[in-house]
Amino acid sequence: MYNKITIDILNLFKQVIDSNRLLVDTNQLADYAHDETEDFHFFPEAVALPESPDEIAALIKICHTHRIPVTPRGAGTGLSGGSLAVHGGLMIGMERMNQILEIDEQNLQATVEPGVITEVLMQAVAEKGLLYPVDPASKGSCFIGGNISYGSGGPRVVKYGTIREYILNLQVVLPNGEIIWTGANTLKYASGYNLTQLFIGAEGTLGIICKAVVKLIPKPAENLLLFASFRSNELACEAVSAIFRKGIVPSALEFMERKGVAWVIEHEHLTFNLMPEAEAFLLIEVDGNQLDELMRVCEQINDTLEHYHCLDVLFAESASQKESLWHLRRIMGVSVKSKAIYKEEDTVVPRAALPTLIRGIKDIGQRYGFESVCYGHAGDGNLHVNILKGEMSADDWNNRLKEGIRELFELTIKLGGTISGEHGIGLVQREYMPLKYTPLHLELMQGIKKVFDPHQILNPGKIF
Amino acid sequence: MYNKITIDILNLFKQVIDSNRLLVDTNQLADYAHDETEDFHFFPEAVALPESPDEIAALIKICHTHRIPVTPRGAGTGLSGGSLAVHGGLMIGMERMNQILEIDEQNLQATVEPGVITEVLMQAVAEKGLLYPVDPASKGSCFIGGNISYGSGGPRVVKYGTIREYILNLQVVLPNGEIIWTGANTLKYASGYNLTQLFIGAEGTLGIICKAVVKLIPKPAENLLLFASFRSNELACEAVSAIFRKGIVPSALEFMERKGVAWVIEHEHLTFNLMPEAEAFLLIEVDGNQLDELMRVCEQINDTLEHYHCLDVLFAESASQKESLWHLRRIMGVSVKSKAIYKEEDTVVPRAALPTLIRGIKDIGQRYGFESVCYGHAGDGNLHVNILKGEMSADDWNNRLKEGIRELFELTIKLGGTISGEHGIGLVQREYMPLKYTPLHLELMQGIKKVFDPHQILNPGKIF
Numbered sequence: 001m002y003n004k005i006t007i008d009i010l011n012l013f014k015q016v017i018d019s020n021r022l023l024v025d026t027n028q029l030a031d032y033a034h035d036e037t038e039d040f041h042f043f044p045e046a047v048a049l050p051e052s053p054d055e056i057a058a059l060i061k062i063c064h065t066h067r068i069p070v071t072p073r074g075a076g077t078g079l080s081g082g083s084l085a086v087h088g089g090l091m092i093g094m095e096r097m098n099q100i101l102e103i104d105e106q107n108l109q110a111t112v113e114p115g116v117i118t119e120v121l122m123q124a125v126a127e128k129g130l131l132y133p134v135d136p137a138s139k140g141s142c143f144i145g146g147n148i149s150y151g152s153g154g155p156r157v158v159k160y161g162t163i164r165e166y167i168l169n170l171q172v173v174l175p176n177g178e179i180i181w182t183g184a185n186t187l188k189y190a191s192g193y194n195l196t197q198l199f200i201g202a203e204g205t206l207g208i209i210c211k212a213v214v215k216l217i218p219k220p221a222e223n224l225l226l227f228a229s230f231r232s233n234e235l236a237c238e239a240v241s242a243i244f245r246k247g248i249v250p251s252a253l254e255f256m257e258r259k260g261v262a263w264v265i266e267h268e269h270l271t272f273n274l275m276p277e278a279e280a281f282l283l284i285e286v287d288g289n290q291l292d293e294l295m296r297v298c299e300q301i302n303d304t305l306e307h308y309h310c311l312d313v314l315f316a317e318s319a320s321q322k323e324s325l326w327h328l329r330r331i332m333g334v335s336v337k338s339k340a341i342y343k344e345e346d347t348v349v350p351r352a353a354l355p356t357l358i359r360g361i362k363d364i365g366q367r368y369g370f371e372s373v374c375y376g377h378a379g380d381g382n383l384h385v386n387i388l389k390g391e392m393s394a395d396d397w398n399n400r401l402k403e404g405i406r407e408l409f410e411l412t413i414k415l416g417g418t419i420s421g422e423h424g425i426g427l428v429q430r431e432y433m434p435l436k437y438t439p440l441h442l443e444l445m446q447g448i449k450k451v452f453d454p455h456q457i458l459n460p461g462k463i464f
Numbered sequence: 465m466y467n468k469i470t471i472d473i474l475n476l477f478k479q480v481i482d483s484n485r486l487l488v489d490t491n492q493l494a495d496y497a498h499d500e501t502e503d504f505h506f507f508p509e510a511v512a513l514p515e516s517p518d519e520i521a522a523l524i525k526i527c528h529t530h531r532i533p534v535t536p537r538g539a540g541t542g543l544s545g546g547s548l549a550v551h552g553g554l555m556i557g558m559e560r561m562n563q564i565l566e567i568d569e570q571n572l573q574a575t576v577e578p579g580v581i582t583e584v585l586m587q588a589v590a591e592k593g594l595l596y597p598v599d600p601a602s603k604g605s606c607f608i609g610g611n612i613s614y615g616s617g618g619p620r621v622v623k624y625g626t627i628r629e630y631i632l633n634l635q636v637v638l639p640n641g642e643i644i645w646t647g648a649n650t651l652k653y654a655s656g657y658n659l660t661q662l663f664i665g666a667e668g669t670l671g672i673i674c675k676a677v678v679k680l681i682p683k684p685a686e687n688l689l690l691f692a693s694f695r696s697n698e699l700a701c702e703a704v705s706a707i708f709r710k711g712i713v714p715s716a717l718e719f720m721e722r723k724g725v726a727w728v729i730e731h732e733h734l735t736f737n738l739m740p741e742a743e744a745f746l747l748i749e750v751d752g753n754q755l756d757e758l759m760r761v762c763e764q765i766n767d768t769l770e771h772y773h774c775l776d777v778l779f780a781e782s783a784s785q786k787e788s789l790w791h792l793r794r795i796m797g798v799s800v801k802s803k804a805i806y807k808e809e810d811t812v813v814p815r816a817a818l819p820t821l822i823r824g825i826k827d828i829g830q831r832y833g834f835e836s837v838c839y840g841h842a843g844d845g846n847l848h849v850n851i852l853k854g855e856m857s858a859d860d861w862n863n864r865l866k867e868g869i870r871e872l873f874e875l876t877i878k879l880g881g882t883i884s885g886e887h888g889i890g891l892v893q894r895e896y897m898p899l900k901y902t903p904l905h906l907e908l909m910q911g912i913k914k915v916f917d918p919h920q921i922l923n924p925g926k927i928f
Contacts, residue, residue: 106705106816107845129711151654162652164661165625180905184877186812187844188626188885190615190665191893191900192927193909197628197661201654218711241570247593247682247753289711290757348650352570380651381571413648421652429655436655441644445657447915451908463656 002087002460003067005045012066013048013090016058021096023047032073032091036138036333037081037428038343044071044085051096053171053179053210060208060457061177063090069460070175072204074114074146077138079333079344080426082150082203086461092208094145100124101211108216109168109185114145114209121214131219133160136422137330145209151201153422155252155285155329158379160217163200170199171211175453185213198448203424204459206452223251223287224294225316227325228305229278233257233362233374236280237354239308240378243284244351246304248297252285253379255354260332260373260386267335272328275311282378283329332375333384341389341397342373343428345405347412348421351381360411361385368404369396382421402431409435425463433464466551466924467531469509476530477512477554480522485560487511496537496555500602500797501545501892502807508535508549515560517635517643517674524672524921525641527554533924534639536668538578538610541602543797543808544890546614546667550925556672558609564588565675572680573632573649578609578673585678595683597624600886601794609673615665617886619716619749619793622843624681627664634663635675639917649677662912667888668923670916687715687751688758689780691789692769693742697721697826697838700744701818703772704842707748708815710768712761716749717843719818724796724837724850731799736792739775746842747793796839797848805853805861806837807892809869811876812885815845824875825849832868833860846885866895873899889927897928 003009013022023029024046033043050056063070069089076083085091098115105128112121119139122132136142136154146152148167160166169183183189183196199206230236233255240253258279265272282305286297302313316322336342349357358374361383365372369392376384385408389397409419409432419425419432433442446464449456467473477486487493488510497507514520527534533553540547549555562579569592576585583603586596600606600618610616612631633647647653647660663670694700697719704717722743729736746769750761766777780786800806813821822838825847829836833856840848849872853861873883873896883889883896897906910928913920 104814104816105709107814108708109814151652151658153652153654157652161625161629165629174904174908178902178904180902184812184882184900185814185880186846186882186885187815188615188617188621188812188841188846189882190617190810190884190886190888191882192665192889192897193662193912194615194628194665195905195908197664198657200661201656201658218708218713221711244572244682245569247685249682290754290760293754293757296754346654348648348652350568350571350573350649351651352568377652382650382652416649418648418650418653418655420654421650422654424654425656433656436648438642438644440638440642441659444638444659444915448657448912451911451915 002069002089005068005090009062009066009068010046012062013046013059017048017050017055021049032093035076035078035081035083037079040081040084042084042086044091045088047091047093049093049096053173056092056173056208056210057177057179059090059092060173060175063457064176064455067455067457070457071459072208074143075141077142078146078150078426079346079423080420081428082424082426082462084427086427094143097210103128109213110216111211111213112144113211114143116144118142118144118147125216126219129219130216132166132214132216134163134166137333144212148200148209148212149202149204150424151422153377153380153382155254155377158253158377159249159251164197166215167196167200167212168215169213170196170209172199172207172209174207175458187215201424203426203462205449205462206458220287221289222291222294223285224298225322225325226284226298226301227314228282228284229275229311230280231277231309231311233280233358234355235308236282237358237378239282239305239310240354241352242304242307243301246300248300250284250379251287252283254283254329255378255383256281256329256332256375257373260336260375261328263339264328264332264335267338268331278311283325336373336386343387345385345387345408346420346423347385347408347417348380348382349412349415349417351379353415354378354381354383357383357411357415361408364404364407368401370401370404380421381417406432406435427462430463466533466553469532469554473526473530473532474510476526477510477523481512481514481519485513496557499540499542499545499547501543504545504548506548506550507552508555509552511555511557513557513560517637520556520637520672520674521641521643523554523556524637524639527921528640528919531919531921534921535923536672538607539605541606542610542614542890543810544884544888545892546888546890546926548891550891558607561674567592573677574680575675575677576608577675578607580608582606582608582611589680590683593683594680596630596678596680598627598630601797608676612664612673612676613666613668614888615886617841617846619718619841622717622841623713623715628661630679631660631664631676632679633677634660634673636663636671636673638671639922651679665888667890667926669913669926670922684751685753686755686758687749688762689786689789690748690762690765691778692746692748693739693775694744695741695773695775697744697822698819699772700746701822701842703746703769703774704818705816706768706771707765710764712764714748714843715751716747718747718793719842720745720793720796720839721837724800724839725792727803728792728796728799731802732795742775747789800837800850807851809849809851809872810884810887811849811872811881812844812846813876813879813881815843817879818842818845818847821847821875821879825872828868828871832865834865834868844885845881870896870899891926894927
């Protein structure tokens with residue numbers, strides 16, 4: 001179905017990109033053979049590091065003509081294997097296209113290249129009093145292009161909405177090498193099928209994003225952060241819904257199981273004491289322009305938490321304490337990864353179904369013999385389930401566990417949810433797609449794929 | 465290409481829907497032959513008024529088999545001719561599917577049928593302290609299904625985001641009669657191509673929406689409303705951007721030209737005095753939970769407006785005065801329509817380009833011999849341009865004017881905008897699509913259409 005990259009094809013690549021930005025050495029390729037998903041390794045045959053949309057277009061045209069698979073890659077921080085070159089071929093790394101091209105303070109928009117690190121964009125606009133609110137846990141290293149391609153979320157979605165609300169327009173290279181802008185630089189858009197929205201979450205299978213126009217908003221002046229301890233996962237999760245029912249919309253509402261927090265404390269050598277009877281924790285942030293108003297909201301939150309037998313509420317008193325608490329949450333994935341062999345599932349359900357989901361996860365774990373560490377964006381009903389290998393046999397881990405994951409997703413779907421909230425399908429979830437979608441639904445998606453990429457050269461082996 | 469509805473086909477319809485909900489009488493059909501777009505009339509051959517997704521599916525299957533065009537129709541309040549049966553065939557009216565099926569206060573979601581009037585939904589959730597914020601000017605009569613299909617907006621998008629942020633999941637009947645749910649009832653979704661987003665703004669060309677799950681948010685307790693008068697359109701539009709640059713996000717920021725306001729006063733027999741030198745007006749709303757905080761924001765707005773030589777700021781002092789000012793804005797389209805033969809264009813540009821856009825509109829008008837009344841959602845850069853026939857000859861109105869509209873859209877696009885912000889393409893804007901899109905871009909859209917509707921039975925003659 002696909003061709004290999006021959007010397008002749010390499011020479012064609014070298015006609016359109018500097019040879020020092022075309023990597024073929026195995027040692028160099030090794031850096032591009034994995035992402036943050038489990039321990040997968042797939043080597044591309046070559047890696048190109050373009051510096052312009054025209055270079056991408058020229059490379060893609062060659063691959064299109066010669067049926068070479070193309071895998072676009074951001075920072076390689078993905079958790080679904082989406083940037084793995086499972087069919088070999090050419091990888092196109094976006095790391096050189098890392099410029100913030102414009103911050104338009106008149107229109108509250110920025111135009112960026114896909115290789116801009118999310119936090120770099122956030123800091124650049126913050127200096128102008130503006131907020132780009134979509135901050136995945138990996139914001140310090142992930143690229144905005146990857147965030148767009150995987151519909152990445154993070155803690156602030158609960159108040160500010162998903163990345164879909166912040167991407168106004170995309171410049172993309174299509175699989176045949178043509179370059180289009182998908183939309184317009186406007187807040188409203190009702191001009192035919194919305195290709196901007198179609199590209200968000202398409203995992204690089206329809207085209208390669210080479211510029212994005214993002215919406216910015218005024219940055220709230222103040223925020224307050226609470227860290228609350230609970231006797232059980234269920235009580236913590238029930239408190240989450242109760243906060244919203246009080247009419248409060250926190251700017252973040254994160255859930256963490258004790259084991260996750262304890263492992264972070266160990267991994268990071270922190271001196272942070274957890275109450276002995278605390279089994280679960282919520283990290284709750286509110287933001288706005290008036291501190292006295294936020295204090296009032298925190299009191300309301302505190303009153304609400306008491307109904308769920310909250311053991312203790314720690315009120316972050318300084319910027320550094322806030323930073324420490326956020327670090328605790330953000331480093332959790334890395335800490336779990338360093339401690340145990342694991343698989344991470346990105347479940348999402350309607351918010352009030354969280355207690356049922358978490359009970360179900362533990363029940364499935366008991367039946368299949370795995371422990372799990374759960375944490376995530378409880379305000380969105382988005383729970384990251386880290387399944388630990390522990391004492392499981394290799395056979396159970398590699399084979400029987402799939403049945404357990406299948407049960408987990410069946411539960412998620414039964415509760416009104418889906419199989420990924422913000423990590424994408426990529427390589428690792430694709431076998432579970434038929435749980436969520438009817439054959440016709442999958443055919444429609446594949447039909448769209450064929451419209452854009454009839455030879456299926458772009459990121460093959462993903463989603464479907 | 466299409467077949468007519470014969471007696472045999474009517475009999476097939478009658479096997480799946482009560483004959484009293486299948487209209488064929490010309491007098492009855494007349495009610496379904498027009499929408500709010502100019503003075504178009506296209507008669508469907510029959511109108512079905514289904515009461516369930518299964519009835520829709522059964523009707524569509526017959527039409528699919530026999531190549532009968534199908535035009536879905538909401539309340540007929542559209543402004544782009546999208547619900548006109550330009551190829552005859554069967555119209556499917558959604559007026560009987562008007563139930564709010566569930567308001568889920570635990571998850572802040574509602575499940576509705578497509579024929580629910582937008583304001584009915586808003587009031588029902590408001591009684592529970594919740595807000596569904598997407599309120600087009602026609603909210604008192606338009607249907608939520610039409611809002612979704614046309615990406616309808618309204619004044620609150622500026623703070624709360626577009627309808628895309630509030631539609632979580634759709635049940636749709638596909639052109640072959642199969643029924644699917646497009647997504648999940650979750651705030652985050654990264655599970656393959658997002659068909660929910662694809663259906664939003666697809667103008668009923670890909671499938672017929674038969675249920676929607678919408679996101680709700682806590683309703684702010686307070687709001688304040690200002691009505692500001694300016695010497696010129698440009699000064700009013702410049703003030704719009706300045707408000708955002710102060711870090712303020714109003715919950716509505718509407719622009720109105722003097723002529724539009726004057727016509728409303730005449731049409732509605734209002735006793736409302738406009739300052740003689742006032743040429744343009746802004747209606748500015750802020751909302752939140754703390755009245756003192758909102759008062760402070762209004763003072764900031766007031767200070768900002770002074771820099772743009774604002775003549776006067778009226779502060780609405782009662783609920784009834786607020787309602788009167790909002791009525792002034794909402795009834796403007798109807799008032800203009802009652803007064804003059806007109807065409808309405810739904811321009812949208814980045815917000816700071818509004819002064820340039822409005823100068824350009826007047827300049828084009830001078831060259832083509834038309835006057836215009838402009839008003840709209842200035843906070844979104846979304847300006848409705850009502851072109852008045854006035855003394856234009858029929859030939860100029862029907863033919864030469866097209867060139868003027870073309871120039872208007874070229875300007876819009878040059879400023880980073882597009883040809884419709886919230887009304888859709890429908891019948892009347894489709895000839896201007898090539899101004900915005902390359903041939904390849906249009907081919908991609910048409911390719912998507914063919915994946916869903918290979919026989920092109922659904923709402924033919926629209927968008928493309």
